[in-house]
Amino acid sequence: MHMSEKLDIPYKYLGRLMSTLGNAGLISATRGKNGGYTIDKPLDTIRLLDIIKIVDGLDNFDRCLLGFSECNDDDPCPMHDYWKGHKEGITDMITNVSLADMLASKRKKF
Numbered sequence: 001m002h003m004s005e006k007l008d009i010p011y012k013y014l015g016r017l018m019s020t021l022g023n024a025g026l027i028s029a030t031r032g033k034n035g036g037y038t039i040d041k042p043l044d045t046i047r048l049l050d051i052i053k054i055v056d057g058l059d060n061f062d063r064c065l066l067g068f069s070e071c072n073d074d075d076p077c078p079m080h081d082y083w084k085g086h087k088e089g090i091t092d093m094i095t096n097v098s099l100a101d102m103l104a105s106k107r108k109k110f
Contacts, residue, residue: 017055018037020054020055021051021054021055024054025040025041026039026040026041026046026050026051026054027039027040028040039099042100043098043099043100043103044098044099044100044101045098046098046099047094047095047096047097047098048093048094048095048097048098049094049095052094061087061091064077064079064080065077065079065080065083066078066079
């Protein structure tokens, strides 16, 4: 089974993602019959934050949940106080969880 089928994402989109990760030095590709992808760094050094920065960036993560251009503690939107704690928790998680942590999880899909 191809990785795109297992992940249920289009093959071409997956190719672009893998190319982006390769250009960032996280993975390398080998072509041919026995080819595939190799992760080039120790799994415990790759955090979810690293992957998000490479693939999506953090611009959308830091924006207002309701889309306001100005939303902060001094000028909050109606959802600011509700979202702030969750956002901090998500930030903490993606900063601290590594690929090794995910691999060690008992809830593996691969």
